Amino acid sequence: MFEGIQRKWEMKCIEMKENHQGKFEKRVIELSFHNKLTEKVLNSYLPYVMERSKAIKEEKRVVKLLSLGNFYGDQNDEGWASTNLDHPATFDKLAMDPKLKKDLIDDLDRFVRRRDFYKKVGKAWKRGYLLYGPLATGKSSLIAAMANYLKFDVYDLELTSLYSNSELRSCGDERIIVSTTNHKDKLDPALLRPGRMDMHIHMSYCSPTGFRTLASNYLCITNHNLFTEIDELMMEVEVTPAEVVEELMKSEDADVALGGLIKFLQNKKLEPGNCDSEGGEADFGVKCTKVTELCPLFPNE
8 A cells, every 4th residue: 555545456458459460459557546536646656656667677677788880689770789788897896996986976876867957058968987097907897887887778889990970979969978098198188178078087006995895706805814915015016906806716715815816916026117007008999878768767758
């Protein structure tokens, strides 16, 4: 019972039709209630039902990964091939600075809830994020975490594969654009200005805080007597989250895995040029996430 409202839902057949495929019924769901409750049902109960319906659809919704010019998977009329995005990344599993993570989540939430405000001020409802830093520092995982958090489809674009603006516009005007690069300083400043890239996020080497997250994820531990030694080495050595993960996955025994990580960090410390801050080859790609029509985050739809 909802706020004392007694009601009854029934599935009814209101029409029987027949075509070349056979007979079929036209069915409706009928809601019955006392007429004195009409105002309460219309103003309170039905809005509640609609919100719950949207929430259930959103929970069951599968995020899609769409690639331009990729002929694997289902392909739409604009040439986008789609597959289910099965990447398990979530914000709580990412080995990134906690404050930076919180700032990003707050920014995403603010963007989503201000759709009407963008329309009111005559501004396109879109936002750009630049992820920059060395190779293997979690940029792709962060994009997947953003998509899973917002339930947005991901449009995967390579700038070198675009031949016209119409191909870029095919992802729509309502979107989040996430650009990634290993060398921010090599980009055209026009790409970095607000309105193009509104928030710049430095994806750096693994920190002691990031290591603790990875240790919890892969070894299910939050404390260990080797943590202090690893923390000290990480302050001296540039190591990516991907390299740390590779070492942690070599054994399910925490003592063995952490011991191996210490040896890896010690060897890396001896490597010449380890303190080079921005290694890796130049790379620039764009990934665009777009809202689908059934997204429950937007009550006006």
